[in-house]
Amino acid sequence: MTQSSPLTGPARRKSGLATVLGLLWRDKFAFCAALFLLVVIGCALIGPLLLEDAATRQNLRGRNAPPFDMTRDWAFFFGADALGRPLLVRIIVAAQNTMLIAAGAVFFSALIGSSLGLAAGWLRGRMSQVILRLGDVIMSFPSLLLAVIVLYMLDPSVFNIIIVLAITRIPVYLRTARAEVLEVRERMFVQAAKVMGASDLRIVFRHILPVVLPTLLTIATLDFAFVMLAESSLSFLGIGIQPPEITWGLMVSQGRPYLTNAWWLSFWPGLAIILTTLSLNLLSNWMRIALDPVQRWRLEMGGRKND
Amino acid sequence: MKKFIGKRAVASAISLVGLVIMVFFLSRLTGDPADLYLPVDASHQAREQFREINGLNDPLMVQFGRYVADLAVLDFGNSIRQSRPAIDVVLAGFAWTLWLACVTMLLVTFAAIVIGSLAAFRVGGVFDRIATFFSLIGASAPDFWLAIVAIVVFAVNLRWLPTSGTGTIWHWVLPVSVLFVRPFGLILQVVRGSMIGVLSSAYVKTARAKGVRNRPIIFVHGLRNGMLPVITVIGDQAAGILNGAVVVETIFGFPGIGKLMIDSILQRDFNVVLAAIMVSALAIFLMNLLIDLAYALLDPRIRY
Numbered sequence: 036m037t038q039s040s041p042l043t044g045p046a047r048r049k050s051g052l053a054t055v056l057g058l059l060w061r062d063k064f065a066f067c068a069a070l071f072l073l074v075v076i077g078c079a080l081i082g083p084l085l086l087e088d089a090a091t092r093q094n095l096r097g098r099n100a101p102p103f104d105m106t107r108d109w110a111f112f113f114g115a116d117a118l119g120r121p122l123l124v125r126i127i128v129a130a131q132n133t134m135l136i137a138a139g140a141v142f143f144s145a146l147i148g149s150s151l152g153l154a155a156g157w158l159r160g161r162m163s164q165v166i167l168r169l170g171d172v173i174m175s176f177p178s179l180l181l182a183v184i185v186l187y188m189l190d191p192s193v194f195n196i197i198i199v200l201a202i203t204r205i206p207v208y209l210r211t212a213r214a215e216v217l218e219v220r221e222r223m224f225v226q227a228a229k230v231m232g233a234s235d236l237r238i239v240f241r242h243i244l245p246v247v248l249p250t251l252l253t254i255a256t257l258d259f260a261f262v263m264l265a266e267s268s269l270s271f272l273g274i275g276i277q278p279p280e281i282t283w284g285l286m287v288s289q290g291r292p293y294l295t296n297a298w299w300l301s302f303w304p305g306l307a308i309i310l311t312t313l314s315l316n317l318l319s320n321w322m323r324i325a326l327d328p329v330q331r332w333r334l335e336m337g338g339r340k341n342d
Numbered sequence: 343m344k345k346f347i348g349k350r351a352v353a354s355a356i357s358l359v360g361l362v363i364m365v366f367f368l369s370r371l372t373g374d375p376a377d378l379y380l381p382v383d384a385s386h387q388a389r390e391q392f393r394e395i396n397g398l399n400d401p402l403m404v405q406f407g408r409y410v411a412d413l414a415v416l417d418f419g420n421s422i423r424q425s426r427p428a429i430d431v432v433l434a435g436f437a438w439t440l441w442l443a444c445v446t447m448l449l450v451t452f453a454a455i456v457i458g459s460l461a462a463f464r465v466g467g468v469f470d471r472i473a474t475f476f477s478l479i480g481a482s483a484p485d486f487w488l489a490i491v492a493i494v495v496f497a498v499n500l501r502w503l504p505t506s507g508t509g510t511i512w513h514w515v516l517p518v519s520v521l522f523v524r525p526f527g528l529i530l531q532v533v534r535g536s537m538i539g540v541l542s543s544a545y546v547k548t549a550r551a552k553g554v555r556n557r558p559i560i561f562v563h564g565l566r567n568g569m570l571p572v573i574t575v576i577g578d579q580a581a582g583i584l585n586g587a588v589v590v591e592t593i594f595g596f597p598g599i600g601k602l603m604i605d606s607i608l609q610r611d612f613n614v615v616l617a618a619i620m621v622s623a624l625a626i627f628l629m630n631l632l633i634d635l636a637y638a639l640l641d642p643r644i645r646y
Contacts, residue, residue: 171353172357172360183603183604184368184369184607185368187607188371188372267486268588271486272588272592272604284486287490288486294498301491305484305490305491308484309483309484309487312481313479313482316482317478320478
């Protein structure tokens with residue numbers, strides 16, 4: 036009999052992906068969130084390729100056309116903006132810049148912040164102090180102000196916005212990574228690796244990083260939402276992305292003068308922002324449980340999370 | 343304790359000096375105020391005179407030296423836009439923001455702690471699910487969008503509240519409610535998470551075993567320990583508002599320090615920008631100190 040009974044859990048071999056998907060399915064909110072994020076990423080990747088033209092075609096006779104008008108093209112389902120451009124299509128196209136900026140900022144801040152944090156936690160001593168103080172200095176800056184000044188001087192291109200946002204978020208990863216490393220480095224397996232003569236680099240990347248990574252991933256997901264909101268605020272204040280480039284925040288701000296007679300101009304892009312950040316928050320909540328071996332049973336058990 | 347405060351003050355002062363130096367030079371690179379404040383056809387002579395009056399004619403290093411010398415006697419220079427001392431302009435704006443922050447944070451703290459603790463009391467219950475869901479939405483909402491929607495609904499359509507400005511108590515309702523949402527969502531989640539841990543600890547079980555009622559268990563036994571991580575988040579959020587709730591203040595025409603800062607940057611009123619940075623840095627330093635004191639008060643094991 037080669038078939039193992041379903042009770043001997045570990046004997047069942049499942050691929051990693053299937054396990055993750057299974058855990059995701061257990062939390063319906065997180066599952067919907069992941070689906071929604073996939074749609075948004077899809078829009079960001081292929082939207083501009085297909086719809087760039089439609090998004091910029093003006094039609095002054097259709098200015099501020101109301102939403103839910105079935106007699107027109109599907110593109111006008113959410114209505115049209117002040118120049119008669121279809122809102123739905125513009126939201127899909129704007130997903131690219133919005134996602135690109137947030138992803139870029141999160142990527143750079145996570146990469147730099149985590150590396151510095153790993154170094155600060157592992158090296159201790161003078162070097163670690165310098166890195167920590169650096170984080171404190173960045174933390175004490177009013178980040179929005181910094182962004183305003185830098186972007187007002189430099190040209191507010193996608194790249195510059197990514198850099199500014201990334202710098203302001205570095206301390207988050209730096210502190211978390213350092214705190215975790217300080218704890219993990221005292222554990223037995225790290226001591227064992229050291230005794231067996233593993234190099235510093237090997238210990239940090241092969242033994243410590245895998246333990247710290249889940250926490251960092253969870254934070255990065257949460258931070259993605261934060262960065263998106265920050266970028267939207269900048270665009271809204273008029274110091275972020277400049278037209279004709281579009282992001283969701285900029286669309287909200289462009290609709291502001293028409294608030295009283297065409298609410299949909301600002302409403303839909305704002306809804307896109309709120310749904311995306313909500314999904315990210317839900318997913319991050321799920322990740323915190325799913326990636327933590329101590330708490331994973333809550334998902335595996337399914338059902339009510341009573342404790 | 344004194345040593346701790348001293349160390350803190352030195353560290354903050356160093357980063358403040360760095361910030362002031364950076365902003366001083368960066369802001370002067372953004373352009374010449376003479377172009378902005380004088381008519382397009384102003385003569386060369388008029389421009390020179392304008393620069394002379396506002397001390398913008400000298401080399402940057404000389405300007406900086408003069409600024410530092412003035413600072414030493416607490417002279418923050420004049421606002422170009424309002425031609426009165428920059429520090430007066432800033433303090434007037436700061437008073438507004440301070441009120442706004444106090445009112446909002448008091449409401450947020452009270453609501454988040456009560457609702458969060460109750461949610462943590464029955465994890466997975468109906469109340470918990472509803473509270474968690476709404477706190478997640480609150481934490482995800484962009485404040486500028488909320489502000490816009492609130493204006494359309496409550497000011498334009500229903501005509502219950504004024505759209506912007508200050509004057510009556512009704513003018514405060516919309517800004518405070520919009521600022522309320524995000525900190526509320528974030529703090530509620532922290533309260534809930536921390537209280538779940540505390541309520542399942544041994545000393546709470548002991549209290550329950552000896553017959554303490556539910557309410558004292560949550561708000562007396564649990565809350566005191568559960569508050570520690572919560573205070574950190576409250577501090578972060580309050581700092582955010584103190585630093586200028588730029589977006590909300592701009593939309594509601596609220597004359598606070600955030601709106602002042604962004605207007606001054608856009609209008610190149612350098613002295614006001616610098617004074618505003620220093621005032622808000624000082625406020626945040628004091629608030630962080632208060633938070634550390636609150637830590638020590640709540641947890642006698644913490645000593646500085």
